[in-house]
Amino acid sequence: MHDVKIKVSNFSLSYGDVPAIKNVTMSIKANRITGIIGPSGCGKSTFLRALNRMNDLILGVRTSGTILIDSEDILQKNVDVVHLRRRVGMVFQKSNPFPKTIFENVAYGLRIGGIKDKAYIEQKVEKSLQAAALWDEVKDRLHKSAFELSGGQQQRLCIARALAVEPEILLMDEPASALDPLATLKIEELIHELKKKYTIVIVTHNMQQAARISDFTAFFMLGELIEYDVANIMFTKPRKKITEDYITGRFG
């Protein structure tokens, strides 16, 4: 068995008075890819954003329960969210490169972390771009605007940017939903490669994708965790009827 990296217990979240996540308990394993599936609006993004406290930005969000990362409860008020977000990186659904050069995008997290050593930054940028399988495509134009890249490249740039700060966990919210099949394939291969070093939690609305890349799969509906199992079992012998209906596409 693998170590548990994130342990979520009785976790609930509401936007004002509207509950979005209801009493979720699950353990996420280290160096594994955990896929989160479920119909639109079921709380996948909300759950993901709870893992690095990005919901803090939204007014009136209330949480209960605990989320332990390496046995530290990250929901506590006194948790240093800046430090937490360095440990728990995030890649957004819509790739969001900054209007800076490719190099500066990747170096951003290092610079705001107070690193000034130029040689170190250069080396780190190269390593991160290599890890994101983007280096060969951009090494001759590192100082060009990130907006010149294609959609798939931009998303891999965002992955490289997240990797540069050396997180332990990588959260991905439908990272390939806006990409063509070829770019999607590249991202999937990349994610597969990344699990050697990182614990990955990925939201996807694409059933085939979840089946292809995830080791464990969690099925959410209306804010509740309906079923959570090894991906193989989930996609072949789901225990619940409703899960089966969903993964076979009998409802959307």
Next chain:
Amino acid sequence: MMRMRTLTQFFGFFFLRTCALFVVLILALLLGHIWQKGSGSLSWEFLSAAPRQGMTAGGIFPAILGTLCVTCIAAVLGMPLGIGCAIYLNEYAADTALTRVIRISIRNLSGVPSIVYGLFGVVLFVQLFKFGTSILSAGCTLGLMTLPWTITASEEALKNVPMAYREGALALGATKWQAIRTNVLPYALGGMITGTILSLSRVAGETAPILFTGAAFFLPELPKSVFDQFMALPYHLYIMSTQHHAVAKVRPLAYGTALVLIGLILALNLAAIILRARLRTMKKE
């Protein structure tokens, strides 16, 4: 049926176009009139010399200098204050009843008559801060006047920066201020500066706010520090056209002054327009 609609459309456009042309026409007439009456008095001496012989000859250099000085002070005060306020309102302050009141107050400030700003300036800067009637007091009063426009324009500029830039930075472990400083302000600054320049161009031509706070009828010497009184273009224009002992005689000089003032303001507007266009092309790249 069809013809009826085409006809309505034709007259609709005709009417709208006439309205638009009318506006242009008024501006053109105004500028043409001032140019015709005032261009004769434009000369190097007019721009670089002081008035002579009871302001019936010589130039308007002290007034140009005075207006430039108070505008600069207005910028130095208004820009940081306005931009700071906009950052607070847009990035930090929660959307509460209080911030809504603040926002409404700011909007309403732009409707306060300029003479009221003048009186306020007397109380605050001349008397309370003991700046005296001076370039500093007048500049600060004008600076306050720019605030509502600067704040509104700056807030707009901040809103135009995509939320994703802030979130992206925070997700990489930036503090809120780091995210704002490195990933929001650089992209909003152009819009903020454009807004500030435009609001400066609005107040540079104001007479009422500087009337009691430091502008002088006539000064034999240039001011030596910001605590001295000064001459200013709009006030000089007012004197030349209404208060002078030989109004008819100095009329060309008054028109010349008007021309210089308009030129100055157009230059400021032009700077803002160029800056904005430059930023737009930069954004596209």
